[in-house]
Amino acid sequence: MSASHAAPAQAPTRSRVTLQVNGSPRTLTVDHRATLLDVLREDLGLTGAKKGCDHGQCGACTVLVDGRRANSCLLLAVAQDGTEIITVEGLAAGGELHPVQQAFLDRDAYQCGYCTPGQLCSAVGLFAEAAAGHPSYVTDPTRPSGQGPVELTAEEIRERMSGNLCRCGAYPNIVAAVEDVTR
Amino acid sequence: MKPYAYVRARSVEEATAAHAARPGARYLAGGTNLVDLMKHGVETPETLVDVSRLPLDGIEELPDGALRIGATVRNSDLAAHPLVRDRHPVLSQALLAGASGQLRNIATTGGNLLQRTRCPYFQDTAKPCNKREPGTGCGARDGIHRDHAVLGHSPHCIATNPSDMAVALAALDATVHLYGPGGERTVPVTDFHRLPGDHPERDTVLEPGELITAVMLPARTAGLPSAYRKARDRASYAFALASVAAVLDVDDAGAVRHVGLAFGGLAHRPWRARLAETALLGAPPTEHAIAHAVDAELGLAQPLRDNAFKVPLARNLACRVLSELARR
Structure with a gap:
């Protein structure tokens, strides 16, 4: 690092970033304070991800970043430059519902629906984690990690989905819908 | 939130x-806590130096069996x-x-x-707080x-x-590797976090500008x-009301050869239970010996008006975990 990195009197507070959003590159200038959630909703018109608590406690803002589920309300957009984002709008490839979307319909796994986009993205992330053999808090501690997929029992699903709150209390049908996809 | 500058560091x-x-x-780094505190107005940075893409995201086994965990490895x-x-x-x-699951995908070591x-x-910036x-x-x-x-705790901060992770690191005798204006240094994780004393605004012994580069798990607690x-x-x-991390090694004669015991949720830092460990070392870990040792440690407790329940809760957790490890 050279002396040229010394802070200028008026350091910029906005930066240009490119995000791959649901398969398309989106280049825009973002305020450094903007979260990924705000940019998705306010600048890119993708209002599927919801602002629930805005503090990482409810999971309504869950999206996939480079294939992994994350709370978009806690990610600064400027720090996500170059990442691949999948939102609930991007789950239905080619107009066909993702199996977990279909399962939520079949099981009526919601009431008001506000938490549903986050639940769906979280479930998609969960499938990848379990398939990679990643343990959860309720996985047998003696089971070696990464050797074959973890079986998604109802107990595993409840633990792994605990970062997504549903204030309508649709949990039983959410667990059932996620279980359906694993069968 | 006031505007701020952003710099992405490459080294x-x-x-x-x-x-x-x-x-x-x-x-x-991950920002799961920092960004939240910025929204609360508790943190008001003028510049964010993004270290999340530094090449510190590896887990490496060293020749002696120690494990070096890079600072940006996700939880x-x-x-x-x-x-x-x-x-x-x-x-x-x-x-x-x-x-x-979402937060652990973002948060770093x-x-x-x-x-x-x-x-x-x-x-809450509207409330008094000696730490803030x-x-x-x-x-x-x-x-x-x-x-x-x-x-x-101290009169100034309770x-x-x-962290759950830090409690386990304390029981495992992990060390924290730092790099800063004064160069490199290594601190045992049990000395990394402070007790509040007269300066609750300082959570750790980190000096201004110092950066965590790695956490090392020593070979001597591996496999126990x-x-x-x-x-x-x-x-x-x-978050934990109380938690326990324990490492227990019993020799062929049935005596405790090594024990690491740490409590979470009880103090300003992970609480390494040295009194209990000293009481357990060298003797068989019977139910009685375990209870005696844990009671010696928790005899130091000074509960407040509404949290005395934590003492028997922590006692029961520790006795259960140590007893289960002793039977392995």
Whole structure:
């Protein structure tokens, strides 16, 4: 690092970033304070991800970043430059519902629906984690990690989905819908 | 939130230089705690130095069997790493007991060590708090403090450290590797976090501008029986009321050869239970010996008006975990 990195009197507070959003590159200038959630909703018109608590406690803002589920309300957009984002709008490839979307319909796994986009993205992330053999808090501690997929029992699903709150209390049908996809 | 500058660092040296050049700079890694505190107005950086893409995201086994964990390794990747799961199960369990799947995918090893207390008075800028604003008093002492400290607190601060991971690291004798304006240094994780004393605004011994580069798990605790147990208000996704990390090694004669015991949720830092360990070493870990040792440690507790329940809760957790490890 050279002396040229010394802070200028008026350091910029906005930066240009490119995000791959649901398969398309989106280049825009973002305020450094903007979260990924705000940019998705306010600048890119993708209002599927919801602002629930805005503090990482409810999971309504869950999206996939480079294939992994994350709370978009806690990610600064400027720090996500170059990442691949999948939102609930991007789950239905080619107009066909993702199996977990279909399962939520079949099981009526919601009431008001506000938490549903986050639940769906979280479930998609969960499938990848379990398939990679990643343990959860309720996985047998003696089971070696990464050797074959973890079986998604109802107990595993409840633990792994605990970062997504549903204030309508649709949990039983959410667990059932996620279980359906694993069968 | 006031506007701020943003710098993405490409090397550790570049990160520390950028931090030093800019007053009011803060390091940004996963940001799960920092961004939240910025929204609360508790953190007001003038520059964010983004260290999340530094080449510190590897887990490496050293020739002597120690494990070097880079500071930007995500909590979920650390918990799922086969060597961690196999040789340091207490660490994997502690990580998986914390936060949610989404948060663990973002949060880093270094950031987990530096997360701030979740004391509601600390997070609310309208309330007095000696940690956030020294000299304003402690709102929790005579206020809502059911979740607060029972060990090592001071008249100025009764906050607890919220990390599960750090409790396991304390039991495992981990060390924290730092790089800063003064060069490199290594600190035992049990000395990394401070007790509040007269300076609750300082959570750790980190000097201004210092950056965590790695956490080292020593070979001597690798492969020993270990476990983490956490009590909380709901079955998942909640901070600990009390938690226990334990490592226990019993020799062929049935005597305790090594023990590492640490409590979470009870103090301003992970509480390494040295009194209990001394009482257990060299003798068979019978139910009686375990209870005696744990009671000796928790005899130091000074509960507040509304959190005395934590003492028997922590006692029962520790006795259960140690007894289970002794039977392995």
